[in-house]
Amino acid sequence: MHSVQRKLTAISPATGKVIAEIEETPLGKVSAIYEQARAAFPVWRDLSIAERITYLKKLKEVILTELENISAIISDDTGKVKTEALTADLMPTLDAIGHISTSAQSVLKRKRVKTPLLLFGKKSYIEYFPRGVVLVISPWNYPFQLAMVPVLSALAAGNTVILKPSEVTPLVGKCMEQLFKKAGFPEGVVQVVHGGKELGAALTKEKPDYIFFTGSVKTGKIIQEQAAKDLIPTTLELGGKDPMIVFADANIERAAKGAVWAAFTNSGQVCMSAERIYVERPVFRKFVELVKKEVEALRHGIEENDDVGSMTFPAQREIVRQQLEEALAEGAVIETGKPPHEWDDGMFLPLTVVSNVQQRMKIIQEETFGPLLPVIPFDSEEEAIKYANDTEYGLNASVWSSDIGKARRVASKLITGSVVINDAIISFVNQSLPFGGVKKSGIGRYHGNAGLLIFCHEKAVVEDLGKRISEVYWYPYKGKYPIYLNFFKSYFSEKKDWVGIVKSYLKLMKKS
Numbered sequence: 001m002h003s004v005q006r007k008l009t010a011i012s013p014a015t016g017k018v019i020a021e022i023e024e025t026p027l028g029k030v031s032a033i034y035e036q037a038r039a040a041f042p043v044w045r046d047l048s049i050a051e052r053i054t055y056l057k058k059l060k061e062v063i064l065t066e067l068e069n070i071s072a073i074i075s076d077d078t079g080k081v082k083t084e085a086l087t088a089d090l091m092p093t094l095d096a097i098g099h100i101s102t103s104a105q106s107v108l109k110r111k112r113v114k115t116p117l118l119l120f121g122k123k124s125y126i127e128y129f130p131r132g133v134v135l136v137i138s139p140w141n142y143p144f145q146l147a148m149v150p151v152l153s154a155l156a157a158g159n160t161v162i163l164k165p166s167e168v169t170p171l172v173g174k175c176m177e178q179l180f181k182k183a184g185f186p187e188g189v190v191q192v193v194h195g196g197k198e199l200g201a202a203l204t205k206e207k208p209d210y211i212f213f214t215g216s217v218k219t220g221k222i223i224q225e226q227a228a229k230d231l232i233p234t235t236l237e238l239g240g241k242d243p244m245i246v247f248a249d250a251n252i253e254r255a256a257k258g259a260v261w262a263a264f265t266n267s268g269q270v271c272m273s274a275e276r277i278y279v280e281r282p283v284f285r286k287f288v289e290l291v292k293k294e295v296e297a298l299r300h301g302i303e304e305n306d307d308v309g310s311m312t313f314p315a316q317r318e319i320v321r322q323q324l325e326e327a328l329a330e331g332a333v334i335e336t337g338k339p340p341h342e343w344d345d346g347m348f349l350p351l352t353v354v355s356n357v358q359q360r361m362k363i364i365q366e367e368t369f370g371p372l373l374p375v376i377p378f379d380s381e382e383e384a385i386k387y388a389n390d391t392e393y394g395l396n397a398s399v400w401s402s403d404i405g406k407a408r409r410v411a412s413k414l415i416t417g418s419v420v421i422n423d424a425i426i427s428f429v430n431q432s433l434p435f436g437g438v439k440k441s442g443i444g445r446y447h448g449n450a451g452l453l454i455f456c457h458e459k460a461v462v463e464d465l466g467k468r469i470s471e472v473y474w475y476p477y478k479g480k481y482p483i484y485l486n487f488f489k490s491y492f493s494e495k496k497d498w499v500g501i502v503k504s505y506l507k508l509m510k511k512s
């Protein structure tokens, strides 16, 4: 009997038209995919870091040659404007290749560390070695960079990789597969598979050596539960409900423009969108009026000069609708935008700003992931911090003030993985900074040195030349206890007694 080849349909969310069909990877192939990745691992692992980086640089060349084509594919598949495909999907990927290429050698090289006195005569160092087969599962909102950056970091560290991009943006998944082929990565080193959650679940059950997941809290928990069964280590990059705190002494025009960008870029489908804005009461009204003016000047569409694209995932529309309806039913006021009963059926949701919202509402507590922005006044620094920390999430945050001391003080008190002062979101663009969340926003960090080190085991090595017959801490123990007492008193006291240390050590040697 022939099994029917299942296909993923790529639909342009902006037009509703089918733009491609991509063959799904059959579940029955999962074992063979792992076998291939495991077979390719020893050869890839044994290449020098410089040799592996050559492949990354080749990929960069291919991406640069096809830059326009790739940004068009990302835009078609997600509904985002091409400018954002370029600046927020392609640029971080290209930047990551540059960062990995220049830092991998120094980050992954053997590192000499101090050796304690009791181990006198030995050397200690740390070595890093790749984990094996890394499974990367990625989401649809930045379908290129959120797949590419972890994949390339894992490859540079010497792992082979299986990538399962989101089924919501299958055309980008296919595009990445072709780019790896064009860059000439050896067979089995990086395999891109196509499918939805069934395929994702089958891949996690096949015991990869590491799972790097970016997506929702719900799926993150499922993956962590499965990984725990085999003690598979993971990084989880999950959702966010990022606060923006605007003090009365901030540059209000800048804060309003920044808020509108941070809330509506990628149609609000950003894990680090500004999802709730707290504004100090004396400037609250002025800020809201400036935000309204900015929002009303934005152009919806996916042409080159448009600002805000469409939503990507139809199910997301429903979440935005529910949150807005609940808030309106409880007294929220629309400052600009439209209530859900006035929306059309398309994926370009009205950019909506609401006031008179309460901290306990879903619109403040749960991730929205859409073009919906609640604004709340606050009366003191303490209150702003309390509000900002009062959700289950902790990804990013922003603080806006002309008093840098105050901004830093507040930033330090926010329970988040990152904070931006007088701007928003952009910390993730700096590949030298670690990226990740606290609380339900995730476990672990990538980018920066961490981005390479998470894909390695750390091995502690102590080296002795093997010339002496015995060691002071070996048998026999006879007569050593009182000498140890003196040795430790001399060695661990605040002011070390070096004469006592040397005498005790020589005595210990004599008894060994």
Ligand code: NAD
Residues within 6 Å of the ligand: 137, 138, 139, 140, 141, 142, 146, 164, 165, 166, 167, 195, 196, 197, 198, 199, 200, 201, 202, 204, 214, 215, 216, 217, 218, 219, 220, 222, 223, 236, 237, 238, 239, 240, 270, 271, 367, 369, 395, 437, 441, 442
């Ligand atoms: P999702 O959790 O629905 O899906 C993410 C990926 O997981 C997809 O590839 C999907 O096919 C796969 N998947 C689904 N169920 C699975 C299962 N049972 N086993 C294995 N794989 C499974 O998330 P999404 O809707 O694609 O992405 C949006 C979410 O991602 C938002 O919550 C957003 O905040 C979060 N996100 C986080 C970051 C970050 O870096 N922290 C970045 C972007 C997006």
